Each structure stands twice: as structure tokens, then as C-alpha cells.
Amino acid sequence: MGGLCEQCLKTGLVKPGEIVHHKVHLTPDNINDPEVSLSWNNLELLCRDCHAKAHGSLKRYKVDEMGRVIIK
16 A cells, blocks of 8 residues: 555555554464465555554563564
């Protein structure tokens, strides 16, 4: 949608999109499935606010004491 947040556009707002969001969230079980990880049908461009709403309070990863990202 021309670099605009797809969710905001549905409500009549015009905001730049910043994050490509997976509608079906990536997990260790599906990350190697291209229909989930790479399919255009599973991706949407969102602003930071809409992306935060899409994930709610779910923490998808943490950083250990060495600074390594650990996916939950």
C-alpha cells in the first residue's frame, strides 16, 4: 500500500508503515515453512503502534547476559 500502515488505512488513518508483520506469527515449528515465513499473503506492513497491538504483551524473545537473542 505505498509504504503506508495497512491497519491504519482500514480505519481511515494515513501513517507510514515501518515493520513487516507476519499475520501467522513465526515459531520454531513454522519458521522454515515458506508459506508462513515468506508468503506475501502472510505479510503486512504496519506502523509501530499497530505492530505493538498485534503482538500485545507477548514477549517473543529475550536477551541473555551475553547479549544474545533467545527466541522463546
